[in-house]
Amino acid sequence: MTVRAFDSIVIGSGPAGEGAAMKLAKAGQRVAVVEAHSQVGGGCTHWGTIPSKALRHSIQTLADYRRNPLFHHTLEQVEVQFPDLLRAADSVIDHQVRTRYRYYQRNRVELVFGHARFADEHNLDVIRPDGATERLRADAIVIATGSRPYHPPDVDFSHPRVLDSDSVLALKHTPRSMTIYGAGVIGCEYASIMSYLDVKVNLVDTRDRLLSFLDDEITDALSYHLREQGVVIRHDETYERVEPQDDGVVLHCRSGKRLKTDVLLWANGRSGNTRDLGLDNIGLEPNTRGQLEVNKSYQTALPHIYAAGDVAGPPALASASYDQGRFVGAHIANGACDWSLVDEFPTGIYTVPEISSVGRTERELTASQIPYEVAQAQFKTIARAQITGHTVGMLKILFHRDTLEILGIHCFGEQASEIIHIGQAIMSQAGEANSIQYFAETTFNYPTMAEAYRVAALNGLNRLF
Known part of the structure; x- marks a missing residue:
């Protein structure tokens, strides 16, 4: 078998893989990226972040249209179905894919399409779509294979009425009702989206409050607005079994509740894509969720093999994954990295309205x-x-109260994920530069949403006197 040699190989072309490949290429390395899908971009581009956020934008546009008094006389003429909204995301995905192809071409990164398996600690066998196999060798290998929706073995995901966050994007109609099991970020986003299409939504939460990692006041506001939109939220519920039927799906809960709706969307957890990677050939064993343990430099138990992004565990955010990939690329190229990833990174949750948060609650x-x-x-x-x-x-x-240091910023409303970055920039400053006084003394454009920082700062400082 012919073996092609590279300095580094990256498995996966999602945010983490792209970040690592670009950093390594800029360092002058010969880099190959192995991608199992037929196009670059990973789950982020094709099944996760991009399609769901484009879908959310379309929903917000529809909501704005319905609310605007200029168009009230035309509302009866507008009937929007779920597949119509999905088609709006196609052009975004296509543009993202073409842009990323250009990145790889410009930086002379070789793309290899096929499924990668470790033959040994330095060699990968790549099974191409036509069934042919080739071997690639490298001094360093980055596993950036991402994640997929978690599938409990007792739930029949082959049934057309049982969906996950990937297969929901293939829906050919707007269901009349939907049960969403799991009230994490994905569950809350889809509950918000579907409710704006007048779908009757049951949001089943396995905990006692939504998104408990967020500030309580923000999650209270989210709960209120979801309920106002018609979503029924059921806390502290655990499924006992899922019963697909010809005319719907019944979710049986341990509490005795039975929820029957047109479809069920399973949104409870994700698993790292480590299956059939040949990890047993190199002595690496993922945890029960398919994730690989790494040290602070994202090295696995084999120092020349790294893992970054969702496959390495939390926070499993596209933005953080890209930064992890860049960090890994620098570490491989230089043997060390003279910069570290920020501890305070923002979370963005694309419900309607949006939520974004950075720092402590x-x-x-x-x-x-x-x-x-x-x-x-x-x-x-x-x-x-x-x-x-x-x-x-x-x-x-x-x-x-004493130093005026900013400790946390929490935003709920349209453009929250953009607004948060202004505060994040000030929070990242050292010493006295990180002060709420900055917002009270800075001139903001008027009228802008950024002005909310000045209004909030004056409100807070007034509480001190």
Whole structure:
């Protein structure tokens, strides 16, 4: 068998794989990227972040149209189905794929399409779509294979009415009703999306509150708006079994509840894509969720084999995965890395309205006995929000009462995932530069959503006197 040699091989072309490949190529290495799918971009581009966020944008556009009094006389003429909204994402996916192809070509990274398996610690066998196998060899290998929806063995995902976050994107109609099992980020996003299509949604949460890692006030607001949109939220429920039928799906809960809807969307957890990678040939064993244990440099138990992105576990965010990939690329190229990944990275949750957060919550600060104060700006008072009609939401800044250091920022409302970055930039400053005083003394364009930082800062500082 002919063996082709590279300096480094990256398995997977999602955010982590792309980040690693680009960094290695810039360092002058000969790099190959192995991609099992027929196109580059990974799950992020084809089944996860891009299609779901494009879908969410279409839903927001539809909601704005329905709310705008200019178009009230035309509402009866508009009937939008779920597949129509999905088609709006196709052009975005296509553009993203073509852009990424150019990145690889420009940086002379070789793309190899096929399924990779470890033959030994330095060699990979790649089974191409036509069945042919070739062997690739490298000094360093990066596993960036991403993740897939978790499938419990007792749930029949082959049934057309039982969906996961990948297969829901293939729906050919708008269901009348849907049960979503799992109220994490994906579950809440789809509950929000489907409710705006007038789908009757049951959101089944295995915990006692939605998204418990977020600030309580923000999750309370999310619960309120989901319920206002018609979503029925059921907390502290665990499934006993799923019963697919010809005319629907019944979710049997251990509490005795039985929820029958047109379809079931399983949104409870994800598994790392490590199956059939040949890890047993090199002595690596993933955990029960298919994830690989890594050290702070993202090295596995074999130092020349790295894992980055979803396959390495939390936080499993596209943004963080890309940074992890770049970190790994620098570590391989230089033997070390002179920069570290930020501890405080923002989370973005694309419900309607959006949620974004960075730093600590009130619950965490109270538990740590840190004296803090709350600064708030309600979007209904912001001129830009009044102009756009997006008056639902708030910006909340938590800061130290004595030093005025910003400790956490939490935003709920349209453009929250954009607004958060202004606060993130100030939080990242050292010493006295990280102060809520900055927002009180800075001139913001008017009218803008960014002005909410000045309104919140003045509100918070007024609480001190």
